[in-house]
Amino acid sequence: MAQLYSSVKPTPMLKDELDIVIPTIRNLDFLEMWRPFFEQYHLIIVQDGDPSKVINIPEGFDYELYNRNDINRILGPKASCISFKDSACRCFGYMVSKKKYIYTIDDDCFVAKDPTGKEINALEQHIKNLLSPSTPHFFNTLYDPYRDGADFVRGYPFSMREGAITAVSHGLWLNIPDYDAPTQLVKPLEKNSRKFDLPLRLPILYVDAVMTIPKGTLFPMCGMNLAFDRELIGPAMYFGLMGDGQPIGRYDDMWAGWCVKVICDHMGWGVKTGLPYIWHSKASNPFVNLKKEYNGIFWQEEAIPFFQSVTLPKECTSVQQCYLELAKLVKEKLGKVDPYFITLATGMVTWIEAWEELNSEEGTEAKAPNGKNE
Amino acid sequence: MSSAEINKNEVDIVIGALNADLTQFLTSWRPFFSGFHLIVVKDPELKEELNIPEGFDVDVYSKTDMEKVVGASNATMFSGYSCRYFGYLISKKKYIVSIDDDCVPAKDPKGFLVDAVTQHVINLENPATPLFFNTLYDPYCEGADFVRGYPFSLRSGVPCAASCGLWLNLADLDAPTQALKTEQRNTSYVDAVMTVPAKAMLPISGINIAFNRELVGPALVPALRLAGEGKVRWETLEDVWCGMCLKHISDHLGYGVKTGLPYVWRNERGDAVESLRKKWEGMKLMEKSVPFFESLKLPETALKVEDCVIELAKAVKEQLGSDDPAFTQAADAMVKWIQLWNSVNSSA
Numbered sequence: 001m002a003q004l005y006s007s008v009k010p011t012p013m014l015k016d017e018l019d020i021v022i023p024t025i026r027n028l029d030f031l032e033m034w035r036p037f038f039e040q041y042h043l044i045i046v047q048d049g050d051p052s053k054v055i056n057i058p059e060g061f062d063y064e065l066y067n068r069n070d071i072n073r074i075l076g077p078k079a080s081c082i083s084f085k086d087s088a089c090r091c092f093g094y095m096v097s098k099k100k101y102i103y104t105i106d107d108d109c110f111v112a113k114d115p116t117g118k119e120i121n122a123l124e125q126h127i128k129n130l131l132s133p134s135t136p137h138f139f140n141t142l143y144d145p146y147r148d149g150a151d152f153v154r155g156y157p158f159s160m161r162e163g164a165i166t167a168v169s170h171g172l173w174l175n176i177p178d179y180d181a182p183t184q185l186v187k188p189l190e191k192n193s194r195k196f197d198l199p200l201r202l203p204i205l206y207v208d209a210v211m212t213i214p215k216g217t218l219f220p221m222c223g224m225n226l227a228f229d230r231e232l233i234g235p236a237m238y239f240g241l242m243g244d245g246q247p248i249g250r251y252d253d254m255w256a257g258w259c260v261k262v263i264c265d266h267m268g269w270g271v272k273t274g275l276p277y278i279w280h281s282k283a284s285n286p287f288v289n290l291k292k293e294y295n296g297i298f299w300q301e302e303a304i305p306f307f308q309s310v311t312l313p314k315e316c317t318s319v320q321q322c323y324l325e326l327a328k329l330v331k332e333k334l335g336k337v338d339p340y341f342i343t344l345a346t347g348m349v350t351w352i353e354a355w356e357e358l359n360s361e362e363g364t365e366a367k368a369p370n371g372k373n374e
Numbered sequence: 375m376s377s378a379e380i381n382k383n384e385v386d387i388v389i390g391a392l393n394a395d396l397t398q399f400l401t402s403w404r405p406f407f408s409g410f411h412l413i414v415v416k417d418p419e420l421k422e423e424l425n426i427p428e429g430f431d432v433d434v435y436s437k438t439d440m441e442k443v444v445g446a447s448n449a450t451m452f453s454g455y456s457c458r459y460f461g462y463l464i465s466k467k468k469y470i471v472s473i474d475d476d477c478v479p480a481k482d483p484k485g486f487l488v489d490a491v492t493q494h495v496i497n498l499e500n501p502a503t504p505l506f507f508n509t510l511y512d513p514y515c516e517g518a519d520f521v522r523g524y525p526f527s528l529r530s531g532v533p534c535a536a537s538c539g540l541w542l543n544l545a546d547l548d549a550p551t552q553a554l555k556t557e558q559r560n561t562s563y564v565d566a567v568m569t570v571p572a573k574a575m576l577p578i579s580g581i582n583i584a585f586n587r588e589l590v591g592p593a594l595v596p597a598l599r600l601a602g603e604g605k606v607r608w609e610t611l612e613d614v615w616c617g618m619c620l621k622h623i624s625d626h627l628g629y630g631v632k633t634g635l636p637y638v639w640r641n642e643r644g645d646a647v648e649s650l651r652k653k654w655e656g657m658k659l660m661e662k663s664v665p666f667f668e669s670l671k672l673p674e675t676a677l678k679v680e681d682c683v684i685e686l687a688k689a690v691k692e693q694l695g696s697d698d699p700a701f702t703q704a705a706d707a708m709v710k711w712i713q714l715w716n717s718v719n720s721s722a
Contacts, residue, residue, distance in 0.1 A: 153579065216573045220522060254522070301525055
């Protein structure tokens, strides 16, 4: 039944249909560990910070690299919508990609192992997630019914068993969980730990499930291990204005996640979360994080009710239209919380303008990057 | 939280006996049922005497008891799988844990038997988080927490109304699915508890369930009865309908419903292909129910669980009554259930 819809065995690699987008400010040594899984894919590196610094990329990878100079050159005045000194700049990579799918990963994330000790091919799992339907309209208690060994449970309406297109696959992290600064401060040494101890290893929390986040429910989307259908939802994956010159940081992916979920719900698309896991190695400084997140902690209390109650008009039939409508509403309703939101709303509009420009027929020529290795 | 830390006096374990011989069932659960009070309710249509091993603190209820409490005509409400609801009705405890009599304790991936009772009570005692999805699932369990981006104002959670457990071996699939995949067994142990978000609908299975009776007892309604209602789960939807009502009412009142751990091991029983031969009207009824629940809005004035059930019953009759007599009967049963609940529980 459900497996009629699952991906073809073996999982297609999609190597000509998927770009891996990596923001970095230091080096890409971590790619060495990912080599067996990433080597056949095209990488888009977005270099944040000082553009004169040379980023070391391990040999043998096919990549294009963009630094701040490239971003300014390609977007001109519209470059104002791309953050500086924040990993939010990664969304520039989404914009310049020409592929159907994007996988984005942080440069401090490594290959994790499952409870049997086998290395997890995160990219393959994301592809499986994206190529099989989602179930946003009715929750399946056995989680993703399209996975091998699972199915829809008794009582699940048959009319909903074809599912919806999957727009986003949100992966998780072992070792250092994605906590906010206050939580990090209170629980300094905690790793994802639970009853599932393996001998001679650190306790790990491995939840062997993929599930669809129901329609109408928001979630905190983490950009560390994320894949999406760029052709579907790309224009909504703007990671906002963070970092240098901005009053907020570490909310880039959160902001994108709220916008994306509202739009996916409107369009009838699904967002999955769960597998795959990657190994998150670096716990950032909680005091630095607190400074970055500080405003966000208060502002999210306003932003979330806003996103929970927003309705997009029926006339918004494309993602771009939905996004522009959202930008309008952000300015109207959240502008009163802080002028930052007015700036952000402007950034959202600029982003869509830039997206349209770069992704139109003419836009493709203008974008030759700084470093390119083929 | 271990079994030593939960208050056993707050819990009733309610078992609907559809099979007469409960020896294997109760013996296998003894380590986890011991110290608890058990309510065993015998399916009124079951002719044989129940066989219950020694050493349990158990009260057994049969058709005669039902008729004494609710009258002969109302006793029909509690036939088949619905017999357990009589146990819910007469219990005086805060929490109810209910497991089908063809399930035994499951083993976790380390090989240890799962204490489903304790896990259910832990789920019920800890808050639920239906208003925002936590990507690390249950934030209150040891070793986990709320992730970055989870609003602080929502971190105290809401009361948990129900805990829906899962099943290894024979999962709760419907007859067509199991008939098509005769060999499929659930071997996947997903080590998580999570709250099903508000407004999301789900099929709640009665095979392995627990709930806060003080909070939402009246919302567990024995209402929807299929014409060909049988003695295997493939031939009933009473729990699924009950669950749709329960979830909707929980959402309305601001409570949460959890799903995930604990697992039980469900023994082989029945034949999916055989069940498939019966005209499976359950499918049609579910299709009609879904748009109904999707658009249903209980009035803001319905602040008590009993009132919510009455309003729901009214809406069922109005909007679904003409679609199928099963819905009218369900609506009537729901109203009757509240009357019985009020009369039985007012004298307490």
